[in-house]
Amino acid sequence: MSIPALAHILPRFLLLVLLCAPLVAGCSSEAEKPKAKPAAPVTVARATRKDVPIELRAIGNVEPFATVALKSRVTGMITAVRFKEGDDVAKGALLFTVDPRPFQAQLAQAQANLARDLASANNAKEQAKRYASLWQEGIVTREQYDQLQANADSLSASVASLRAAVDNAKLQLDYCFIRSPMTGRTGGLATHAGNLVKENDTALVTINQIAPLYVTFSLPEKDLxxxxxxxxxxxxxxxxxxxxxxxxxxxxxxxDNGVDPATGTIKVKATFANAGKTLWPGQFVNVAITLDTKKGATVVPTRAVQTGQQGEFVYVVKPDSTAEVRPVSTGPSLDGMTVIEKGVAPGDTVVTDGQVKLVPGGKVAVKGGAPS
Structure with a gap:
């Protein structure tokens, strides 16, 4: 193309470029303008003021106040069972009867032997008294008197032995009637009427005292x-x-008188009246020891408290529906609520769900809980 022709076209081309430049710049700015981030949906709750008990919590195991495994003190046949499995029995209640007839016969024999020797002992004692007078008068020799006195002493000793035999026979007969040593609840029967039981053999039934009873649990040694x-x-x-x-x-x-070195805990027992028999031996229960009560504490739902690299914090929803990060100092937690010592005031709205989508200063859309 000739130089004159270029000179003719160039001014028009430059004019076209100048006219299109604003349009191009406008399109570029519209393309680069960031889109507004949508509000994050969250659930919120109000920080409130309430009295909070300061507690130590643990898992405990229920134990009977006392446990007795009843055994027979004599050998014989069970003739009667006076209760049903699982019955509540009073102290002294008759539970089993062992056939008493052999022991009644032994008692009668012991009493007869005692009566026989008692009569002989009384006669010997009287004879010794008479011979003592005769010896003083010189009618009988000292040897005769000593022989009668020795016989009287021997019979007196025999009477004492037979009295002990009678007492033992009475005791053996009393053992035929097995009674409850305490008030409690019976377990399963290990024998029934008609079975032969041996002295001090297997337990016939186990009785647990469940009112009152114990709950045993362990606490960290730092709470000692x-x-x-x-x-x-x-x-x-x-x-x-x-x-x-x-x-x-x-x-x-x-x-307990020592800390378990293996676990760093100490054993504790609590006594419960258990009048309504709500607790049962062998159960696991949630135990709470009330140490004190914190009056007028600021509390928020525990799920509102988050943990970051700088410590614990919560998201607070401001009046303009934006999220603010608040570092907090927490106290004890109870029933899903946590005490806030510092960082949140009563009436503040905290985020309890949806924190993962939040950024400081970002917009929030309350979907549930207290109004923002």
């Missing part, structure tokens, strides 16, 4: 200083069976 000065009926305890709304009230009555 807190509780050791308050044992002996001055430290209240609650025990609750999992899934039950009823909590039994008791007191700590025993603290």
């Amino acid at each position: 200083a807190t509780i050791k000065g308050r044992v002996g009926g001055r430290l209240p305890v609650q025990a609750r069976v999992a899934g039950s709304a009823v909590a039994e009230q008791g007191t700590v009555t025993f603290l």
